[in-house]
Amino acid sequence: MSFSLKAQNVIDTLAMQDFEPVPATPVWNYSDTLADTLSGYASATSCIPGTPLGINGSTAWHVAAVGGGNAITFDTIVIPSGYDSLYVSFHLAALNLLSSTGGPDNLDYVLVQYSVDSAAYVSRVRIRGAINNNCFWPYDAAGQAVVSYLPATESVFQPTNSGLQMTEGISYVQISFPGNISSLSIIITPRSSTSSDSWLIDDLVLTGAIWCSNTTDSIAPVACESYTAPSGTVFTMSGLYYDTIPNAAGCDSIIAINLTVNPMPDTSVVQAGAMLTASQTGASYQWLDCDNSFAQITGETGQSFTPASMTGSYAVEIDLSGCVDTSACYYLDQTGIDEWINSEKQVVKILDITGRETHFRPNIPLIFIYEDGTRECKIVFDER
Numbered sequence: 001m002s003f004s005l006k007a008q009n010v011i012d013t014l015a016m017q018d019f020e021p022v023p024a025t026p027v028w029n030y031s032d033t034l035a036d037t038l039s040g041y042a043s044a045t046s047c048i049p050g051t052p053l054g055i056n057g058s059t060a061w062h063v064a065a066v067g068g069g070n071a072i073t074f075d076t077i078v079i080p081s082g083y084d085s086l087y088v089s090f091h092l093a094a095l096n097l098l099s100s101t102g103g104p105d106n107l108d109y110v111l112v113q114y115s116v117d118s119a120a121y122v123s124r125v126r127i128r129g130a131i132n133n134n135c136f137w138p139y140d141a142a143g144q145a146v147v148s149y150l151p152a153t154e155s156v157f158q159p160t161n162s163g164l165q166m167t168e169g170i171s172y173v174q175i176s177f178p179g180n181i182s183s184l185s186i187i188i189t190p191r192s193s194t195s196s197d198s199w200l201i202d203d204l205v206l207t208g209a210i211w212c213s214n215t216t217d218s219i220a221p222v223a224c225e226s227y228t229a230p231s232g233t234v235f236t237m238s239g240l241y242y243d244t245i246p247n248a249a250g251c252d253s254i255i256a257i258n259l260t261v262n263p264m265p266d267t268s269v270v271q272a273g274a275m276l277t278a279s280q281t282g283a284s285y286q287w288l289d290c291d292n293s294f295a296q297i298t299g300e301t302g303q304s305f306t307p308a309s310m311t312g313s314y315a316v317e318i319d320l321s322g323c324v325d326t327s328a329c330y331y332l333d334q335t336g337i338d339e340w341i342n343s344e345k346q347v348v349k350i351l352d353i354t355g356r357e358t359h360f361r362p363n364i365p366l367i368f369i370y371e372d373g374t375r376e377c378k379i380v381f382d383e384r
Helices: 337-341
Strands: 008-017 060-064 073-079 085-095 109-116 122-128 143-150 153-155 168-179 183-191 197-211 215-219 222-224 240-244 252-262 268-273 276-278 286-291 312-320 321-327 331-332 347-351 363-369 373-379
Touching: 060 321, 085 109, 085 183, 109 168, 109 222, 122 143, 122 168, 143 153, 143 312, 268 331, 276 312
Parallel strands: 122 153, 143 168, 215 252, 222 252, 331 373
Antiparallel strands: 008 197, 060 197, 073 183, 085 168, 085 197, 109 122, 109 183, 240 252, 268 276, 286 312, 312 321, 312 331, 347 363, 363 373
């Protein structure tokens, strides 16, 4: 049997900085001072009225009119072993919050540098404003600056044209690293020449990824009436099913279940005179003495049973393809009609086995309700 193995990954957040007054954890702390933070939405007079200043209106790091750049060094993170890949990412918007035009140009930039295992910092990504004059874009622009940490040279990303840049505007930055590094630190430096050139950065995150492939297994359970798969899914019909649970590595374990569901046996019993007969055919049988703690009656393993003692309660255990169930107890009474009629207890009502009121009939199971509130299920044989 073959399976399609789809690679997947387990993602852990190792550090993050959302620039909120109370930052989310695990916090990626930083040294130096942020030029500014903003939250909420842009005013009606800005270049994109109503656009979020942070993701969904949250707090973001804001830099405008900082000609020397607002360099922020984020703390060195010691990387736990076992990851296949690491990723540093953040979201970026470029705006003019003072008027409906403008925004960063070619002189304005966001520079991302990294240091691996305490080595010298490498300038890896630089996002600039438009080549041809000022431009602006929100967090949902389509452009991305996604690179590996190598080569250790600077890659520049910038729109070509001025104005609103929904296609070329760089709203997402990511640098990937191998999982076997020991530590990582970064410096992000937004530079803005005037107050009409705003950079907004939000949700800086360091994540570790474990890449793995799905594992497979197959089982062929036989169940009675229903089957509960390892994931908790319940199946009630025979067939080939697939179930998915996490494996030891945290990836998917796909289990092929070739399931056989057998029905539970019919436990009804038919009485004919002093003989009890199980309605279920093609099964294994064991007759039981209800009056003796359901003890097995030696040698009574046929579909039909005639008790040696004519008075007593009896049941049958039925095994149908491994599905076992036990009938109700059936009471046989050979005391006869005359003895029943002369009983000291006064019968006030007679019910059949479905609970419907009926008149007395011999040789069939009936429920007798007496004046003292007690009830008795028995068969009265007509011996006359």
